Amino acid sequence: xxxxxxxxxxIRLPSGDTLQLLRDLSLKILPGESLAILGRSGTGKSTLxxxxxxxxxxxxxxxxxxxxxxxxxxxxxxxNLRGRTFGFIYQRFCLMxxxxxxxxxEAPLLHRPGRRxxxxxxxxxxxxxxxxxxxxxxxxxxxxxxxxxxxxIARALVHNPHVIxxxxxxxxxxxxxxxxxxxxxxxxxxxxxxxxxxVTHEPLIAAQIERVLELSNGALKDGNL
Amino acid sequence: MIFQILIxxxxxxxxxxxxxxxxxxxxxIGVLAIVVIQAGAGAAQDxxxxxxxxxGGRAMTLSLNVSNGRRAFGQADQLLSHLxxxxxxxxxxxVMTVDADSTLFPGGSxxxxxxxxxxxxxxxxxxxxxxxxxxxxxxxxxxxxxxxxSANFGLTTGMTFSISPGHTHEQVNVxxxxxxxxxxxxxxxxxxxxxxxxxxxxxxGLVSPKILxxxxxxxxxxxxxxxxxxxxxxxxxTERSPEISRIDQADDFAQTLGTIKLIFSIIAGLSxxxxxxxxxxxxxxxxxxxxxxxxxxxSFGATRLQVIxxxxxxxxxxxxxxxxxxxxxxxxxxxxAASFLxxxxxxxxxxxxxxxxxxxxVACCFAAFIGxxxxxxxxxxxxxxxxxxx
Numbered sequence: 262x263x264x265x266x267x268x269x270x271x272i273r274l275p276s277g278d279t280l281q282l283l284r285d286l287s288l289k290i291l292p293g294e295s296l297a298i299l300g301r302s303g304t305g306k307s308t309l310x311x312x313x314x315x316x317x318x319x320x321x322x323x324x325x326x327x328x329x330x331x332x333x334x335x336x337x338x339x340x341n342l343r344g345r346t347f348g349f350i351y352q353r354f355c356l357m358x359x360x361x362x363x364x365x366x367e368a369p370l371l372h373r374p375g376r377r378x379x380x381x382x383x384x385x386x387x388x389x390x391x392x393x394x395x396x397x398x399x400x401x402x403x404x405x406x407x408x409x410x411x412x413x414i415a416r417a418l419v420h421n422p423h424v425i426x427x428x429x430x431x432x433x434x435x436x437x438x439x440x441x442x443x444x445x446x447x448x449x450x451x452x453x454x455x456x457x458x459x460v461t462h463e464p465l466i467a468a469q470i471e472r473v474l475e476l477s478n479g480a481l482k483d484g485n486l
Numbered sequence: 487m488i489f490q491i492l493i494x495x496x497x498x499x500x501x502x503x504x505x506x507x508x509x510x511x512x513x514x515i516g517v518l519a520i521v522v523i524q525a526g527a528g529a530a531q532d533x534x535x536x537x538x539x540x541x542g543g544r545a546m547t548l549s550l551n552v553s554n555g556r557r558a559f560g561q562a563d564q565l566l567s568h569l570x571x572x573x574x575x576x577x578x579x580x581v582m583t584v585d586a587d588s589t590l591f592p593g594g595s596x597x598x599x600x601x602x603x604x605x606x607x608x609x610x611x612x613x614x615x616x617x618x619x620x621x622x623x624x625x626x627x628x629x630x631x632x633x634x635x636s637a638n639f640g641l642t643t644g645m646t647f648s649i650s651p652g653h654t655h656e657q658v659n660v661x662x663x664x665x666x667x668x669x670x671x672x673x674x675x676x677x678x679x680x681x682x683x684x685x686x687x688x689x690x691g692l693v694s695p696k697i698l699x700x701x702x703x704x705x706x707x708x709x710x711x712x713x714x715x716x717x718x719x720x721x722x723x724t725e726r727s728p729e730i731s732r733i734d735q736a737d738d739f740a741q742t743l744g745t746i747k748l749i750f751s752i753i754a755g756l757s758x759x760x761x762x763x764x765x766x767x768x769x770x771x772x773x774x775x776x777x778x779x780x781x782x783x784x785s786f787g788a789t790r791l792q793v794i795x796x797x798x799x800x801x802x803x804x805x806x807x808x809x810x811x812x813x814x815x816x817x818x819x820x821x822x823a824a825s826f827l828x829x830x831x832x833x834x835x836x837x838x839x840x841x842x843x844x845x846x847x848v849a850c851c852f853a854a855f856i857g858x859x860x861x862x863x864x865x866x867x868x869x870x871x872x873x874x875x876x
Contacts (some may be wrong), residue, residue, distance in 0.1 A: 307874040308871070308874070311870075311871040314785070316781075316784075316785060316870040316871045316873070316874065317869075317870070317871040334788050336790050336791075337789050337791075340784065340787050340788060340789040340790075340792075341787060343784075343787055344786055344787015344788075345784065345787065347785075349785050349873075351873065351874070352577065353617045355778060355782055355873055357501075357782065358499060359501030359502065362503060364497060368494075368782065368783070369786040369787070370784060371490045371493055371494050371786075372490060372783070372786045372787040372788050372792070373490075373787065374487065374490070397753050420786075428874055
């Protein structure tokens with residue numbers, strides 16, 4: 262379970278001014294739940310996702326991951342919790358351009374102990390789930406946008422995280438590819454029984470997810486359409 | 487975990503192969519330079535030092551000229567015995583030599599040196615064939631010739647013939663008992679002074695006997711000179727100061743070679759510094775490009791320290807590869823270079839400087855560590871959240 266309480270976050274703009282993105286925000290996400298966070302560009306959706314994924318730190322408030330308070334944890338503990346709990350899917354895929362699809366999917370597994378054979382088995386299984394086993398040796402620039410995002414989904418799931426955090430997962434894809442990717446993502450998440458948090462600015466995507474919250478003026482409100 | 491980090495670092499090096507090779511190139515040159523300089527300096531030192539020792543004597547060798555006169559040989563002989571007795575506590579050795587000048591051998595003129603005592607204590611001639619002068623008979627004088635005499639006149643051990651000693655009208659029967667390397671290019675020969683008494687008598691008044699004194703390390707030139715001078719005055723009961731001069735050049739050569747080696751080592755070190763700067767430059771220049779990749783690793787669970795380790799290990803992989811290739815080049819190139827450079831002087835081809843190779847590898851890894859440390863620390867502080875804004 263993820264539990265944010267009375268959290269706030271501001272960022273410093275290049276001009277030197279401070280922009281308050283999140284104000285006294287509280288949020289509880291239950292295990293296995295699917296949640297969409299809807300909002301216009303610049304409202305702080307990605308920042309919220311970064312906070313949830315322990316990529317960023319709170320200015321104030323509290324954040325518990327599976328009951329463990331994360332505020333004040335050291336870098337090592339945060340890294341350990343982050344790697345064990347979360348899988349990330351980004352709008353621009355964020356694949357390592359010089360590595361093959363196989364190596365990209367293998368990357369999260371390199372940060373935890375395990376035998377090479379087990380690692381390779383897990384990578385092939387993940388690539389098989391997204392239908393890209395034949396493209397394992399291809400580099401990102403040899404793959405289409407949809408294929409790249411499928412590799413990113415395989416990478417997010419390969420280490421069996423509890424929570425998948427997806428930041429505009431179809432933002433760089435055409436509508437039909439985006440729909441196909443979302444369907445694949447929902448199926449895999451359902452199959453794995455993990456929590457899914459999707460950030461999007463498209464109401465049509467949010468509509469496909471059971472719980473929708475809208476981020477506006479630094480606060481969340483019920484956004485079910 | 488270190489193994490996993492090593493895999494990630496290896497993937498990083500392999501995925502930027504061209505850049506890694508270019509970075510490795512300057513480190514390769516640096517290590518090769520260290521190995522070559524050490525090898526070259528070692529070989530040159532061996533060659534030059536051994537030559538200097540053979541011709542001038544080991545470090546701290548003094549020459550005392552006993553003034554030529556009818557009684558000079560007898561006095562020098564007695565002084566030699568006396569000096570060997572009094573110099574024993576300072577571990578010094580004295581021998582007497584007489585440069586008997588041109589002696590006619592079959593084939594040409596040879597510079598003949600008559601010796602009393604073991605000259606090889608001071609000038610450690612390697613014996614190439616046969617043996618060094620020892621005892622002999624009155625009928626046949628045993629002589630040792632140098633390589634030039636052997637080569638120029640076709641003489642070798644066991645040969646017996648007559649020679650015409652310089653300043654005499656005699657014919658002396660000799661047998662070659664050994665061939666030595668004495669560091670001289672001119673034909674030379676050595677014979678025991680004790681077996682050439684009639685010859686020596688005819689030389690009296692024409693040449694000065696010399697006493698060579700060598701002291702082991704620990705005795706200064708001033709100490710040794712003072713000691714010899716005192717004994718000389720005591721022995722001869724004279725006020726005339728003896729001619730004492732230092733004849734070895736070992737220290738001078740060692741100092742010159744040391745300076746040359748230092749200069750070249752600094753140049754080799756500079757090329758490693760250039761290599762380190764290259765790693766630093768490339769590391770900093772590519773940090774922005776790599777920040778997304780590093781943020782990804784952080785999102786997968788890497789700590790700051792692990793990200794730092796990845797960058798440092800990448801540098802170490804490049805450095806070690808460069809150093810290993812340089813050493814392989816050195817191993818195969820050294821005998822070739824040595825055989826090419828050794829024409830005219832003797833260079834040992836077997837003495838590959840393994841210590842220098844180890845120093846090269848350590849210096850190379852250190853240079854790479856220094857060069858990659860700043861980019862690594864910066865990489866460790868790349869904000870992970872920046873990946874959300876790509």
